[in-house]
Amino acid sequence: MTTPLKMSARNLDFYYGDFKALHAVNLDVRTNEVTALIGPSGCGKSTFLRCLNRMNDLIDIARVEGELLLDGQDIYKGGMDVVELRRRVGMVFQKPNPFPKTIFENVAYGLRVNGSSDNAFIAGQVEKSLKQAALWNEVKDRLHTNALGLSGGQQQRLCIARALAVEPEILLMDEPASALDPIATQKIEELIHELKEDLTIIIVTHSMQQAARVSDMTAFFYMGKLIEMDQTETIFTRPANKQTEDYITGRFG
Amino acid sequence: MDQRFQKEMEQLKVKVLQMAAYTDRALERALAAIANRDAELARQVIDSDRDINAMECEVDNLSLRLLALDQPVAMDLRFIVSSMRMVVDLERIGDEAVNIAEQAVLLAQLPAMSNLPDLNSLGSQVTDMYRLGVRSFRDQDPELARQVCAADSVADDLNMKVLKECMDAGAGEGGLNGLDRAIRTVIVARSMERIGDLSTNIAEACIFVVKGVSVKHHCQPF
Numbered sequence: 001m002t003t004p005l006k007m008s009a010r011n012l013d014f015y016y017g018d019f020k021a022l023h024a025v026n027l028d029v030r031t032n033e034v035t036a037l038i039g040p041s042g043c044g045k046s047t048f049l050r051c052l053n054r055m056n057d058l059i060d061i062a063r064v065e066g067e068l069l070l071d072g073q074d075i076y077k078g079g080m081d082v083v084e085l086r087r088r089v090g091m092v093f094q095k096p097n098p099f100p101k102t103i104f105e106n107v108a109y110g111l112r113v114n115g116s117s118d119n120a121f122i123a124g125q126v127e128k129s130l131k132q133a134a135l136w137n138e139v140k141d142r143l144h145t146n147a148l149g150l151s152g153g154q155q156q157r158l159c160i161a162r163a164l165a166v167e168p169e170i171l172l173m174d175e176p177a178s179a180l181d182p183i184a185t186q187k188i189e190e191l192i193h194e195l196k197e198d199l200t201i202i203i204v205t206h207s208m209q210q211a212a213r214v215s216d217m218t219a220f221f222y223m224g225k226l227i228e229m230d231q232t233e234t235i236f237t238r239p240a241n242k243q244t245e246d247y248i249t250g251r252f253g
Numbered sequence: 254m255d256q257r258f259q260k261e262m263e264q265l266k267v268k269v270l271q272m273a274a275y276t277d278r279a280l281e282r283a284l285a286a287i288a289n290r291d292a293e294l295a296r297q298v299i300d301s302d303r304d305i306n307a308m309e310c311e312v313d314n315l316s317l318r319l320l321a322l323d324q325p326v327a328m329d330l331r332f333i334v335s336s337m338r339m340v341v342d343l344e345r346i347g348d349e350a351v352n353i354a355e356q357a358v359l360l361a362q363l364p365a366m367s368n369l370p371d372l373n374s375l376g377s378q379v380t381d382m383y384r385l386g387v388r389s390f391r392d393q394d395p396e397l398a399r400q401v402c403a404a405d406s407v408a409d410d411l412n413m414k415v416l417k418e419c420m421d422a423g424a425g426e427g428g429l430n431g432l433d434r435a436i437r438t439v440i441v442a443r444s445m446e447r448i449g450d451l452s453t454n455i456a457e458a459c460i461f462v463v464k465g466v467s468v469k470h471h472c473q474p475f
Contacts, residue, residue: 209324236326238465248326250255 003031005072006170006200007052012066014047014224016059021047024066025226027219029170034192034201036215036232038208040247043221045204049172052202053089054082070170087114090168094175096155098147098162103130103139106147106158110166125165132198133161134191153184160191171195173203177210189214208248212236220244258323262332265315266391269336269343272308273387276343279305279350280383280448284376286357287441290365298354305347312340331465335458339390342451342458346383349444349451356437356444363434370418375411375442379449382408386455395463401456402468408449415442 007029014022022044029035037045047056054075056062067074075085087110098106107126116122126143130136135157139150147158156176163171173192177185192201192214205211211218212232219229220241228241239245246252279298286295316337319325325333382404389397419435419442457468 208326212326237330239327245327249329250258 003033005029006031006070007202008067008069009048009051010067010069012048012051012064012068014044014051014056015061015063015065017061021224022051023224027226027229029200029202030217031200032196032198033216034196034203034214035217035219036211037202037204037219037221038206038211038247039221039227040252041206044224045219045221046174047224048221049174049202049204052170052172053086053091055091057082083114087166088168089170089172090163090166091172092156092159092163092174092176095179096152096159098150098155098158100146100148102144103147103150103158104143107161107165110162114166126161129161129165130158132164132195133157134187134194135161151184153180153187156180156184156188157191160188160195164195168199170200170202173201175204175206178206185210208236220247222247255323258319258325261315261319262329265312265319265333265336268308268312268315269339270387270391272305272312272340272343273390275301275305275308276347276350277384277387279347279354280380283350283353283357284372284380286354287360287372287376290357290361292358292361295354295357295361299351299358302347302351305344309340309344312336328462328465331462335390335462339455339458342454346448346451349448352444353441356441360434360437360441363430363437366422366431366434368422369434369438370415370422372415372438372441372445375408375415375445378404378408378411379445379452382449382452383455386452386459389456389459390462393459393463395460398456398459402453405449405453408446412442412446415439 005028009025009027012022012025012027013020025044025048027048037049039045050056051064051068052075056064064076068076070085070089073080099109101109104126107129108122111122111125127136127140130139135154138154139158147155150158156179160171160176177188180188189210192203195201196216203211203214215232217229218232218235220227220235220239220243222243228235228239228244230240234240235244236248239248279301282294283298285291286298316333319333323329382401385397385404386401389395389401416439419439422431422435454469460466460468
């Protein structure tokens with residue numbers, strides 16, 4: 001059964017100054033699905049991911065052409081509140097980046113920035129988010145200790161909890177497990193499976209096995225172009241495109 | 254890409270083809286033992302079966318190693334899975350060659366009878382199918398594979414023809430020896446027909462590797 005469209009790129013071009021990093025990307029992301037973006041370094045997958053919540057706006061020379069629709073509304077057209085966009089489209093980065101604050105304050109941060117001052121509500125959201133991020137049991141007795149004392153895997157789940165606290169509709173994950181050991185990686189992957197019940201997830205990964213394990217759809221990027229996108233099972237058993245086949249079987253890249 | 258992986262994939266293909274060559278020799282000798290009433294040659298086929306079995310284990314071990322250590326995908330994955338399936342078929346063809354050889358030993362002890370059907374046509378048909386199937390796998394040629402699949406009905410028809418002729422001959426002259434001979438001829442024909450079926454499986458494995466679609470039991474068109 002196909003779920004409704006959540007985000008769509010329509011002829012999306014992206015430039016860093018004169019350099020065209022994305023070429024006419026057309027890609028649909030469906031609600032409550034996990035979409036993996038794969039491809040060799042420099043292929044444009046992270047650039048594409050960062051277009052989805054306008055993280056590239058922070059780069060002066062960056063320029064976008066084409067359309068990027070969130071629930072049918074172009075996020076690059078006038079009227080889009082970028083803060084609200086980033087609340088709806090959360091992001092988790094490659095390296096865990098907790099703030100040098102307590103575990104509680106890390107998760108509460110987004111809520112406070114969004115103007116929430118109801119402490120009971122904030123405490124409820126912190127607990128809910130930590131539970132969603134499968135971290136609650138490990139930290140419930142030390143919520144007011146510094147988050148930098150957590151292990152790398154715990155820090156990454158804390159960052160996921162921080163992203164979840166503002167109840168995003170989409171979670172962007174940029175190689176979220178690449179700095180983690182296999183056990184912590186497995187926890188993140190289990191989390192992805194659970195989170196997709198409530199969220200739409202788009203993940204960039206260099207690990208082909210990870211893409212195969214966690215995603216419903218896989219998109220292969222090469223030299224700024226979307227080469228092929230299909231169900232993950234199809235991509236990893238019988239890709240239609242020779243370049244995809246060569247990449248996933250390790251014949252280049 | 255990883256040269257070790259590439260080398261081991263080549264090694265896997267070579268091992269499968271070596272096993273196919275051993276099986277080919279067993280099949281050829283079993284059919285010659287029947288045609289020439291050669292019990293000694295038949296015993297050689299029976300003895301050589303252990304080599305074919307050992308090669309199946311070797312391919313299984315190498316395939317498991319590649320799956321566990323390299324987590325292959327796409328065509329590499331299909332090739333390994335197909336190799337594992339193919340050696341099961343080769344091993345069974347080897348077993349059928351042994352079955353034929355066992356009947357050859359017994360048939361050599363019975364008097365020859367002119368009214369029994371000639372098994373050469375069926376033998377040649379399934380040998381051709383087998384060789385074409387292995388070649389399609391070796392050359393990754395789905396067109397050859399398709400020819401093998403299409404030829405299976407010819408083997409089925411030849412088998413039915415042998416069965417009918419044996420029934421007629423068994424009911425006729427020759428007494429108990431004649432009946433015994435007819436029954437054993439039917440058993441041999443049945444083994445040959447199975448070799449045709451198994452050769453079709455090998456051809457289907459080739460199509461799966463190249464095209465990525467399963468044509469077994471008419472699952473998907475190709």
